[in-house]
Amino acid sequence: MTTKEKADLVRKACQKGYCMDYDSFLKLYDKQDEYYTREKFERMQRDFSKWFCELDSAMAARFMEGL
Numbered sequence: 001m002t003t004k005e006k007a008d009l010v011r012k013a014c015q016k017g018y019c020m021d022y023d024s025f026l027k028l029y030d031k032q033d034e035y036y037t038r039e040k041f042e043r044m045q046r047d048f049s050k051w052f053c054e055l056d057s058a059m060a061a062r063f064m065e066g067l
Contacts, residue, residue: 009064009067012067013052013063013064013067014048014049016063016067017044017045017048017051017052017063018045018048020044022038022041025037025040025041025044028062028063029059
């Protein structure tokens with residue numbers, strides 16, 4: 001993967017996080033609307049890079065699907 005391809009992938013991940021609506025976020029976590037998921041969604045919207053770095057490998061891979 002070239003440096004440009006890596007940069008494009010990071011940009012796509014950031015765009016996905018910042019543009020994701022709450023319903024899509026619930027599907028990602030496979031959970032119902034509750035305090036936990038609302039808090040996680042708000043954290044993702046406030047500080048995407050921190051939120052993403054705190055994901056385990058399985059959830060990070062799930063988030064990156066389709067990019």
